[in-house]
Amino acid sequence: MENYVYRIRRFDPEKDAEPRWEDFCIAMRPTERVLDGLIRIKDTLDGSLTFRRSCLHGICGSCAMKINGRNALACQTLIKDVPLLTPSSPSCGHRGAAEKAAAAVSKGVIVVEPLPALPVIKDLVVDMDPFFGKNRLVLPYLINNEPPPERERLQSPEDQHKILQSITCIMCGCCTSSCPSYWADKEYLGPAALVKAYRFIGDTRDRATEERLEKVAQIQGVWRCHSIYNCVEACPKEIDITDHISKLKRLAVKKRWKRS
Amino acid sequence: MKGVAGWLFQRVTGVLLVAGLLLHFLVMHFSGPEKIAHTVVLERISNPWWKTFDVLFLSSVIYHGFNGMWGLAEEYIRPEGLRRAAKASLLVMAAVLYAVGIYIVTLR
Ligand code: HEM
Numbered sequence: 001m002e003n004y005v006y007r008i009r010r011f012d013p014e015k016d017a018e019p020r021w022e023d024f025c026i027a028m029r030p031t032e033r034v035l036d037g038l039i040r041i042k043d044t045l046d047g048s049l050t051f052r053r054s055c056l057h058g059i060c061g062s063c064a065m066k067i068n069g070r071n072a073l074a075c076q077t078l079i080k081d082v083p084l085l086t087p088s089s090p091s092c093g094h095r096g097a098a099e100k101a102a103a104a105v106s107k108g109v110i111v112v113e114p115l116p117a118l119p120v121i122k123d124l125v126v127d128m129d130p131f132f133g134k135n136r137l138v139l140p141y142l143i144n145n146e147p148p149p150e151r152e153r154l155q156s157p158e159d160q161h162k163i164l165q166s167i168t169c170i171m172c173g174c175c176t177s178s179c180p181s182y183w184a185d186k187e188y189l190g191p192a193a194l195v196k197a198y199r200f201i202g203d204t205r206d207r208a209t210e211e212r213l214e215k216v217a218q219i220q221g222v223w224r225c226h227s228i229y230n231c232v233e234a235c236p237k238e239i240d241i242t243d244h245i246s247k248l249k250r251l252a253v254k255k256r257w258k259r260s
Numbered sequence: 261m262k263g264v265a266g267w268l269f270q271r272v273t274g275v276l277l278v279a280g281l282l283l284h285f286l287v288m289h290f291s292g293p294e295k296i297a298h299t300v301v302l303e304r305i306s307n308p309w310w311k312t313f314d315v316l317f318l319s320s321v322i323y324h325g326f327n328g329m330w331g332l333a334e335e336y337i338r339p340e341g342l343r344r345a346a347k348a349s350l351l352v353m354a355a356v357l358y359a360v361g362i363y364i365v366t367l368r
């Protein structure tokens with residue numbers, strides 16, 4: 001066990017006018033996850049620390065947060081893999097002399113903040129409504145009015161493979177909240193909604209490709225993406241999001257100049 | 261389907277710029293000092309093919325550069341008044357530069 005300082009960006013709407021930093025010093029094994037530390041702090045040091053988690057296994061998408069400057073799932077980030085900050089690092093946030101001294105004798109500092117660009121409700125919990133609202137705009141469900149076959153609408157393994165990556169999205173929000181285009185324009189659909197659109201546009205059983213392309217090939221849709229790749233770096237499922245968006249752009253160009 | 265043409269054209273003009281840049285460098289910088297003497301240059305820019313190339317190159321760079329800056333203003337300048345002012349001055353700059361360019365291409 002080693003001592004680590006968790007420097008957490010906290011905000012209690014009932015008490016704080018502004019978000020503030022708070023330090024917690026706890027003992028962790030390097031092979032534990034950042035989320036284990038948060039749970040330990042809540043259990044032993046401060047029961048009011050607020051964050052979301054459910055599955056603890058990188059599948060529910062609820063523990064997305066900013067860890068040392070990068071959006072990630074806290075339950076999927078091992079302490080030993082976090083590039084630890086020294087107490088003098090400028091990205092370490094504000095702190096007084098006592099915190100500085102505690103940090104100096106620890107193994108290093110782990111800065112934990114809520115996801116950027118989304119309204120903070122409390123501590124590490126952000127309001128995901130704007131994020132899920134964008135998702136609804138791209139019709140995130142299978143549309144097919146043809147009479148259903150006796151058992152199910154089948155798909156060949158090859159066809160399934162084409163959308164496999166986009167299916168693995170867990171809607172955690174790491175991507176959209178890391179996108180500079182989204183930071184600048186909250187009306188931009190954002191990478192997660194575009195991946196979702198791709199997931200159904202590429203689905204051979206779906207019949208609403210045209211309708212969905214119409215929704216995403218808009219100024220505040222795919223054309224807001226300038227291939228900055230922040231989303232790809234952030235995605236815990238390693239989805240090549242930018243590649244998916246590029247494919248949507250190509251489909252839009254094809255549709256626009258298709259001879260009808 | 262708003263925005264498709266603008267996006268595609270930014271890429272098309274980008275490709276034209278690479279091609280134009282290559283030709284420009286070959287002719288102006290790698291063909292020897294005698295090829296950029298006053299009389300030789302005057303003769304070259306009076307050639308209709310060269311004029312066509314120049315107009316195409318000029319149009320590409322003006323469109324590409326200013327459409328790019330337009331996009332930046334549109335996306336990143338939040339105060340509306342400032343954004344409008346920036347876009348208006350971009351239009352003026354583009355028009356002036358295009359006029360100067362055409363003037364020079366048609367000198368001879
Ligand atoms: C050498 C050939 C060039 C190529 C291949 C090229 C390519 C591109 C592409 C593909 C974009 C779109 C980026 C995006 O929206 O994702 C772009 C944007 C832009 N280009 Fe060029 N370009 C070239 C030369 C130039 C030149 C000479 C200028 C200046 C006169 C220029 C100014 C801009 C500006 C201001 C933008 C907008 C910024 C942005 O969207 O990131 N480019 N260029």
Ligand code: SF4
Pocket residue numbers: 178179180181182190191224225226227228229230231232241242245
């Ligand atoms: S690649 Fe596109 S969607 Fe992803 S972060 Fe960049 S601009 Fe945003």
Ligand code: SF4
Pocket residue numbers: 168169170171172173174175176191192195234235236237238239241
């Ligand atoms: S694409 Fe990746 S980062 Fe974005 S919501 Fe899905 S899983 Fe999360």
Ligand code: FES
Pocket residue numbers: 052053054055056057058059060061062063064073074075076
């Ligand atoms: S707790 Fe479910 S993804 Fe982290």
